[in-house]
Amino acid sequence: MSVETLLWEEDATGLAARVRAGDVTPGELVEAAIARLEAVNPDINAVAEKLYEEARRQAGTVDRAAPLAGVPFAIKDLGIAASGVPTHGGSRVPPFTPDFDSVLTERHRAAGLIAVATSTTPEYGLRLMTESARFGVTRNPWNTGHTSGGSSGGASALVAAGVVPLAHASDGGGSIRVPSACTGLVGLKTARGRVPLSPLTSESWYGFVVDHAVSRSVRDSALLLDLTHGPDPFAPYAAPAPRAGFAAAAARDPGKLRIGVYRGSPLGMDISAETLTALDTAVSLAKEGGHQVEEIDLPMIDRAFMAGFARCVASAVAGSTRQEATRLGRGMRGDLERATRLIARLGDVVTAGEIYATLERLRAACRVMLAATARFDAVLMPLIAHPPLPCGAMDPKGIDVFLEEALDRLRLTRLLRVDRFFDELLDKSLWFTHWPAIQNVSGQPAIALPVHVTAAGLPLGVQAAGRPGDEETLLSLAAQMEKLSGWRTRRAPLKRPV
Incomplete structure (x- = not known):
């Protein structure tokens, strides 16, 4: 060999x-x-x-x-x-x-x-x-x-x-x-x-x-x-x-x-049949491992939660671009991609008080979620709402390009303070990935499980989220599911060595 x-x-x-x-x-x-x-x-x-x-x-x-x-x-x-x-x-x-x-x-x-x-x-x-x-x-x-x-x-x-x-x-x-x-x-x-x-x-x-x-x-x-x-x-x-x-x-x-299963979308957006098949595969492996599985809902994780996360990220990006400008000793937002520049400008128009209040609301929602799921050792849920997208699939097209350019060139980022405009931006940003930000806000560990390959030959994994600070249970569960499924031996077909 x-x-x-x-x-x-x-x-x-x-x-x-x-x-x-x-x-x-x-x-x-x-x-x-x-x-x-x-x-x-x-x-x-x-x-x-x-x-x-x-x-x-x-x-x-x-x-x-x-x-x-x-x-x-x-x-x-x-x-x-x-x-x-x-x-x-x-x-x-x-x-x-x-x-x-x-x-x-x-x-x-x-x-x-x-x-x-x-x-x-x-x-x-x-x-x-x-x-x-x-x-x-x-x-x-x-x-x-x-x-x-x-x-x-x-x-x-x-x-x-x-x-x-x-x-x-x-x-x-x-x-x-x-x-x-x-x-x-x-x-x-x-x-x-x-x-x-x-x-x-x-x-x-x-x-x-x-x-x-x-x-x-x-x-x-x-x-x-x-x-x-x-x-x-x-x-x-x-x-x-x-x-x-x-x-x-x-x-x-x-x-x-004891494992919970969350199938909903916090954004209320479409979920592909392949994604749900991947989740079903994970559920089947959990049952094969002898675990008790229960379907649940997470009503406290909704569009307002995801919007709050997005605003906090915009605020952080605005701050980090200022740090970069200080490092360089000059303005640098002209060097950025248009989408990044718009996110930074959105962060500029959100006040510090608003971000503090948003973080408190996010943390309150997470406390409710953690209390509601405390009886579970892990919660299975999707990661991506669709199979891996074609390259370029999330690039703005048509009217979206025009709107981004108008927002950028005319510096109309304050329009994104209007809920209708912001909701459109949120959907365009997160329609592929509705769920993973939940654990970034809560601080929980979560592990991606490569449970499924689509009919087109593309991987499609799901995640298990654990209790705060408890990676050990997740790793034990994931190792068992790995052994039952045999996914560890899968390899991408690109230029297989001879």
């Missing part, structure tokens, strides 16, 4: 075991990852920066006793610092090149991971499809005419294409889980405070954003979380310590769980 085939077939845990056994060296794995990336990236366009020379250097010095020694990896081009590596955030704005590492970067390296590239993201992570004016369209290895999701779409494309077995990702409104659902991967959105974002920032988007990874297997996600979780001195808050460890949880039988 060639090293490239080994890289394509194994998960990170398996590759690390091969390194420890002496079957393969870190240098061989890095070279295989580079060769694989060069072979498939023209098809998927998932790379922001190539880190080949540094990866080769690290392969020669990595501690082979490290838990994931020599395993090739990718880091997202957003929200994490690696010294000397330009961070573009998917934008034409001049990049930020840090002279320090994030705490998470240090933990990745201590685990033995070797980054071979940074992965593409839409501008500032604001779309759930990875398409940007800076880097172009990132494509799905299962079908390159379709999206790999966003905003960690470059990460998911690299993992699904067999370049790396797992990759750093972040999630502020579904950006780990949506790409996983689109590309047949496991994507754990961790509990708020589980993994520090420092020293780059203390929190992002009012605490909505968390960092972790997309992976081929549940055990990889669990092991990586064991190696990277825990606060540091700059962390503003911390998630509860795990009871026995995340890898241990993924390795044990979950016992008989």
Whole structure:
């Protein structure tokens, strides 16, 4: 078996075991990852920066006793610092090149991971499809005419294409889980405070954003979380310590769980038959695992909730673009994509008092939701309302282009304070992804489960949301469903190694 085939077939845990056994060296794995990336990236366009020379250097010095020694990896081009590596955030704005590492970067390296590239993201992570004016369209290895999701779409494309077995990702409104659902991967959105974002920032988007990874297997996600979780001195808050460890949880039988199933749309918008089939598949696997399943509703999660989330994100984007202007010493909104600029301007016209009141309303709704679902160990619900979309499907067209240009050129963003106009914008932004922002607001952990492949051959995952701070139960459940379904052996058909 060639090293490239080994890289394509194994998960990170398996590759690390091969390194420890002496079957393969870190240098061989890095070279295989580079060769694989060069072979498939023209098809998927998932790379922001190539880190080949540094990866080769690290392969020669990595501690082979490290838990994931020599395993090739990718880091997202957003929200994490690696010294000397330009961070573009998917934008034409001049990049930020840090002279320090994030705490998470240090933990990745201590685990033995070797980054071979940074992965593409839409501008500032604001779309759930990875398409940007800076880097172009990132494509799905299962079908390159379709999206790999966003905003960690470059990460998911690299993992699904067999370049790396797992990759750093972040999630502020579904950006780990949506790409996983689109590309047949496991994507754990961790509990708020589980993994520090420092020293780059203390929190992002009012605490909505968390960092972790997309992976081929549940055990990889669990092991990586064991190696990277825990606060540091700059962390503003911390998630509860795990009871026995995340890898241990993924390795044990979950016992008989009580699981809720939510089928509704908080936006009241259409849900495809394929999405409901995927949810039914997850329900069937849960029942096969011996769990008690109950259909529920979440009336407290409605259009007002989703609108509040969107306004808070706009406020955060307005603030971050001001920070970027300070860094550059000049105005930079002219460098932004039109849609990003409109979101920032919307954030400018929402007052601080309104955002505070909105956050309080969101948190109150989450308290009601958590109380209503406290009897469940997990709640199954969709992630994407339709199978992975064709590339470009969410671009404005026709009259929408005219309206966006008018709002932008005439600076009429205040019209978006009118509910009718804002509702139209909300629907256009979230018709593909109605659900994932719920857990970003609540701070709950949630995991994308790659339960279904459509008749057209595209993955379509759903999610399980857990109790606050309880990734262990989710990982135990997900590992059981992985074993029952056999999804861990699925691979995208793109340029299968020979």
